[in-house]
Amino acid sequence: MSVAHRFVLRGGTIHDPATRRDGVVDDVWVEDGKIVPPPADATGFPPIDAAGLVVMPGGVDLHSHVAGPKVNAGRRIAPHLARSRPAAVPAIHATGGLYAALGYTTVFDAAIATAAAPIAHAELAELPILDKGIYLLAADDADTLDALAARDGPRCEALLAAKVRAGRGWAVKVANPGGPSFWKRGRRGDHHDLDTPLPDRQVTPRQILERLARAVRALGLPHPLHVHTANLGLPGNWRTMLETMRTFDGLPAHLAHVQFHSYSGGDLDEGSFGSGVAPLVDHFNAHENLTLDVGQILFGDTVAMTGDSAAAEHLAHATGVPWMAHDLHLEGGCGVLPIAYRERSLIHAWQWAIGLEWFLTATDPWRVALSTDHPNGAHFTAYPVLMQLLADEAFRREALARIHPAVRARSPLAGIRREYSLQELCIVTRAAPARIAGLAHKGHLGPGADADVTLYRPHRDLARMFSLPAKVFKAGILVAEDGQVRTLPEGATLTA
Ligand SMILES: [Zn+2]
CATH class of the missing domain: 2.30.40.10 (Urease, subunit C, domain 1)
Structure with missing residues (x-):
């Protein structure tokens, strides 16, 4: 020095x-x-x-999407959103400045296919100011799935370690465990439970989750298995999330964007769609091995991008917008589509209320990270609005008055008085995400x-x-x- x-x-x-x-x-x-x-x-x-x-x-964002093929696909599929200020998917160089001006100094991209890691690192080298890392989708390839199916823990650990080393990753992420196997064989994003064996292997999504979490713990990675579970965005998927939580039974695991996994209802019948948060938050509050980020949605135009192509296809069919699937050496992929969250949409209003319900009923802020799953739920520059929604009940009440009346009437949100203190905001935006990510410094x-x-x-x-x-x-x-x-x-x- x-x-x-x-x-x-x-x-x-x-x-x-x-x-x-x-x-x-x-x-x-x-x-x-x-x-x-x-x-x-x-x-x-x-x-x-x-x-x-x-x-x-400085703020720590432990779940965002700022680099790699899906982000570039997002720019291509929604060029009209490049004109918004800031752009819905900012250029990598602008991303660093925007985060820094907001008080954030660390960001993780939460879903990079191992094959795309070199590209993602090349892009992240152009992201100024912030310290940055990537979570690798390291378990989608045939070898790892075979090792998981064979209950070959040491082989699984060796494969993950090799990928984390080669891809210079920070953590292992699983997106829709086993889902690609179902999807590649023609099943769209329809419901599958955690206990149906994959069509091509003697292993279930639940076994994939449990064995991966064990392998990640055995490797001593700083962050536990980062879990985007099955059935993202589907009505009734709260059951899948509850089963996911139960699967870990004491094993450390981080649950990503829980808002997208907390829906009641049987199908897209609007009358039955609603919040499934209550039983989930009860389980979460009682199980200290689990941490989460919320993936809050905020109203406005954005681009959805996920390593879960099946979920993207389902959402595109439900909303009638064009979408893009991006395959990466058959080992992973992503689905990308534009999305406009509207206050008067029943479904979007529910999503908004469900995210806030998670924040306001999870009792231990040390196990909660503030995120919008940028840009899926909203742009990261909207974090200050989200912070005010958590800390200012009058502001929240005004926002609640504008959303779809059926949600206003049925969501528990109207009865929740809790306001985050400055200290709690500080926990969910920096102290907790740093600790959860395993960043001692x-x-x-x-x-x-x-x-x-x-x-x-x-x-x-x-x-x-x-x-x-x-x-x-x-x-x-x-x-x-x-x-x-x-x-x-x-x-x-x-x-x-
Ligand atoms: Zn995400």
Whole structure:
């Protein structure tokens, strides 16, 4: 390291759940990109006045889609959304600046086919400022499925390890376990339970989930198996999610975008569609081996992109929009389609209410990560609006008044009074996702942490406060101020 880069953030109001500081006035000492203990001699640490500002660790997005073939397919299929500001699927370079201006300093792309990992890394090298990593869809290939079917744990672990190494991955993701086998043999995104053997192997989706979670734990990867379970988006899929949770029976597992997996109802009969959150959240609250991200939807135009091509095909047929499937060496793929979430749509209003119901009834924020499954549920730049919906009941009530009346009448949301505190917002946007992802040096402001720090100007309008941080530091470098990017340092690639 050349000249030591040192400074002290003086007198800010610290929110740092990991060190149990909840709104205390304190200083943050930074040296060479790291947080350090208060030095005996403060000379050489020029002060930066943080008095009156809220100080939090930099935001960590543990489930987003910013690189790789599906993102590029998204740009192709929805060119009209390139004109929105920001673009629905921003260019990779813009993505870094937009995240940083929002106070985020780390992002994971949650679904990269192993064959596409080199492309994704080449693109992510162009994503400035943020530290970034990828979750590999490492279990869709024939060899791994054979090892899973043969209950050959060591072989499965060896295959996963080789892929994580070769693909420079951070975690292993499974999308629609076994689903591609059903889908490739002509079954559209119709319901299948977790206990029907795959058409081509003696293994069930439940066994795939359980054996993969075991293998990931045995490998000691920082993040547990990242699970996008079967039947995404289908009415009645809360049962699949409940069975998925039960499958792990004490094994660590992370449940992705639970909002898309929490629907009641038998079919797309609009009268029976609704929330299946209550039994799921009861199970989740009682089982500490499980963590989740919500995949909140917010109203507006976006592009859906998923490693689960079957789900994309089903959704495209249900909504009548063109869609695109992208195959990757027969080992994985993705489905992509434009989508417009409308307040007056019964289904979309339910999705919105279901996501918020998850956030507001899950009792332990340390096991919950804020996400919109960008861009599937909404653009990541909408996070501040989501934060206000969680923390400001009056704001939520106004939003509730605009949605489809049947949902307003039937969703439990109207009766939920809970408001997230600033500390809880800090947990679900940085402390918890860092801990869940297994990033020991992020999501907190204790000594040894990366000096990723966001300073906010307190404001009653929380969406405004969180969308325009006063200052954002990444590894001790001032990267954004008042929504303007100041400099574009390179971030690190996080590999397991
Ligand atoms: Zn996703």
